[in-house]
Amino acid sequence: MPSDGDARLAxxxxxxxxxxxxxxxDVVIDIRNLSLTxxxxxxxxxxxxxxxxxxxxxxxxSLIGPSGCGKTTLMRIVADLEQPTGGTALVNxxxxxxxRRKRAYGYVFQAPALYPWRNVLGNVTLxxxxxxxxxxEREQKAKRYLELVGLAGFEKKFPWQLSGGMxxxxxxxxxxxxxxxxxxxxxxxxxxDEITRDRMNEELLSIWRKTRKTVIFVTHSxxxxxxxxxxxxVMSARPGRIIDVIDSTLxxxxxxxxxxxxxxxxxxxxxxxxxxAGHSYD
Amino acid sequence: xSDIAISFMSPRGRVLPxxxxxxxxxxxxxxxxxxxxxxxxxAMMANxxxxxxxxxxxxxxxxxxxxxxxxxxxxxAEFWKTTFEVAPSSKRSLLYHAxxxxxxxxxxxxxxxxxxxxxxxxxxxxxxxxRSLMPWIIASQTVPILAIAPMIIVILGAVGMxxxxxxxxxxxxxxxxxxxxxxxxxxxxxxxxxxxxxxxYSAGDWQVFWKLRLPASIPFLFASMKVAIAISLxxxxxxxxPTGASGGIGAxxxxxxxxxxTVQIWSALLMAALLGSVLVYAMGGIERLTLRKMGARx
Numbered sequence: 001m002p003s004d005g006d007a008r009l010a011x012x013x014x015x016x017x018x019x020x021x022x023x024x025x026d027v028v029i030d031i032r033n034l035s036l037t038x039x040x041x042x043x044x045x046x047x048x049x050x051x052x053x054x055x056x057x058x059x060x061x062s063l064i065g066p067s068g069c070g071k072t073t074l075m076r077i078v079a080d081l082e083q084p085t086g087g088t089a090l091v092n093x094x095x096x097x098x099x100r101r102k103r104a105y106g107y108v109f110q111a112p113a114l115y116p117w118r119n120v121l122g123n124v125t126l127x128x129x130x131x132x133x134x135x136x137e138r139e140q141k142a143k144r145y146l147e148l149v150g151l152a153g154f155e156k157k158f159p160w161q162l163s164g165g166m167x168x169x170x171x172x173x174x175x176x177x178x179x180x181x182x183x184x185x186x187x188x189x190x191x192x193d194e195i196t197r198d199r200m201n202e203e204l205l206s207i208w209r210k211t212r213k214t215v216i217f218v219t220h221s222x223x224x225x226x227x228x229x230x231x232x233x234v235m236s237a238r239p240g241r242i243i244d245v246i247d248s249t250l251x252x253x254x255x256x257x258x259x260x261x262x263x264x265x266x267x268x269x270x271x272x273x274x275x276x277a278g279h280s281y282d
Numbered sequence: 283x284s285d286i287a288i289s290f291m292s293p294r295g296r297v298l299p300x301x302x303x304x305x306x307x308x309x310x311x312x313x314x315x316x317x318x319x320x321x322x323x324x325a326m327m328a329n330x331x332x333x334x335x336x337x338x339x340x341x342x343x344x345x346x347x348x349x350x351x352x353x354x355x356x357x358x359a360e361f362w363k364t365t366f367e368v369a370p371s372s373k374r375s376l377l378y379h380a381x382x383x384x385x386x387x388x389x390x391x392x393x394x395x396x397x398x399x400x401x402x403x404x405x406x407x408x409x410x411x412x413r414s415l416m417p418w419i420i421a422s423q424t425v426p427i428l429a430i431a432p433m434i435i436v437i438l439g440a441v442g443m444x445x446x447x448x449x450x451x452x453x454x455x456x457x458x459x460x461x462x463x464x465x466x467x468x469x470x471x472x473x474x475x476x477x478x479x480x481x482x483y484s485a486g487d488w489q490v491f492w493k494l495r496l497p498a499s500i501p502f503l504f505a506s507m508k509v510a511i512a513i514s515l516x517x518x519x520x521x522x523x524p525t526g527a528s529g530g531i532g533a534x535x536x537x538x539x540x541x542x543x544t545v546q547i548w549s550a551l552l553m554a555a556l557l558g559s560v561l562v563y564a565m566g567g568i569e570r571l572t573l574r575k576m577g578a579r580x
Binding site (some may be wrong): 009100101107119131 | 478481483564577578
């Protein structure tokens with residue numbers, strides 16, 4: 001990383017004030033009494049019920065739970081991709097819709113969702129193209145973030161020429177490219193093999209250390225949640241609700257090996273207990 | 283699709299299968315010529331008080347002036363003569379007629395492709411159009427073109443449009459349909475995540491169209507344009523039939539049938555087939571170039 005890039009990435013709050021970023025410690029995402037019921041043909045499905053969650057600036061919060069517990073739905077509500085049927089969600093003090101209009105967050109999907117007719121650079125410059133930035137500026141920014149995710153030199157490649165892990169890194173660079181203060185990640189590494197996933201976890205840790213963005217991270221994996229998070233939210237299914245909220249006791253400086261430390265094992269144990277409790281409920 | 287196309291296009295993969303089929307067709311053709319022309323030849327010989335041996339009769343079936351089915355070498359000879367030995371500006375030149383048909387075909391195809399794309403964009407973006415337009419579009423294709431072509435020519439003639447444009451409009455009428463169908467499918471092909479991504483950027487409908495739906499539709503568009511350009515040629519030839527047009531492959535077919543010039547009809551048909559192949563292959567070439575530019579593995 002060139003030092004000027006580092007400085008710019010670290011200066012999120014300076015660069016990001018117009019995006020609604022706040023000083024560390026402030027509540028960035030404020031969810032109260034949130035519920036969502038899908039009306040299906042026979043019975044209503046309670047996807048989420050009475051969710052209360054506050055996320056502070058600079059936190060890395062993982063949502064973990066079994067399939068169908070509504071963790072993705074919860075994040076989609078924050079992103080204004082889904083509408084709640086009860087309660088409120090505020091992002092930077094605004095409704096999710098206003099926040100989306102102000103481009104407050106970058107979203108990383110389960111699949112890379114790259115546009116196959118665009119090369120790597122074209123995919124990463126896409127958001128800025130939509131925001132109307134000049135070609136030079138958006139390419140300069142895109143290159144900086146491609147370097148951050150370790151893909152410098154791959155600008156001209158097309159998605160099919162990259163491995164699954166590399167494609168997902170492109171999609172992370174794309175989400176970071178316009179420097180949103182909030183990063184919403186929906187099982188971004190779920191489709192990757194264990195080895196690639198470990199490497200991606202380490203890279204994400206280092207990106208988070210450099211940028212100090214507020215991250216909400218949906219995952220199935222206890223290991224992943226323990227390693228990455230400052231806070232772990234354990235959820236259960238039908239109705240989707242929060243079982244336990246666990247503050248991480250791990251030091252801020254972490255690597256893959258941190259997972260085997262006694263503190264990490266204790267955390268993992270508590271997460272597992274929470275998941276079990278949620279499961280026995282139904 | 284691309285792999286098959288490549289192996290089909292490569293010289294060594296193509297020559298043998300194509301030559302086999304051509305040989306089979308030629309043999310069958312000669313056999314049919316004998317079969318179909320036999321009664322005429324024997325009747326003519328009987329009129330002249332002649333009796334021919336079988337080889338003589340067979341030879342005669344392959345060299346009649348107005349056979350029921352001309353033999354391949356007669357068609358090739360006529361084709362060669364009217365294509366290469368006559369000045370292209372002459373009305374006896376097949377190239378002259380082919381050019382008239384080709385220009386109307388390309389104009390009609392351009393009209394049809396533009397109309398097809400506009401209709402598709404409307405159908406995808408406006409709910410009312412989706413419901414109201416589609417039945418009409420389908421109904422339009424069930425009307426036999428042979429029935430309405432003369433009416434289109436007459437109506438357009440009444441408002442002073444003659445020559446190229448009326449034919450192009452008939453061919454447009456036929457060829458917009460596959461373009462609309464393919465393009466609607468293509469514009470709706472982006473998956474949920476690709477669309478959600480645009481929503482997270484708060485992209486407008488126009489941006490979603492230009493940056494996502496349109497590029498995603500290109501492979502579908504080319505598939506349907508290859509169908510459309512072949513149909514467009516048929517439309518033009520049909521448009522040339524009822525006009526009493528002085529030029530074009532259709533006019534050539536018509537005058538051939540007036541005077542019983544079957545050799546002329548068949549050589550015009552051969553030219554139509556060649557023209558169709560050239561147009562479809564040219565479209566395939568543009569497709570490959572475009573898709574390669576869009577990063578496809580072609």
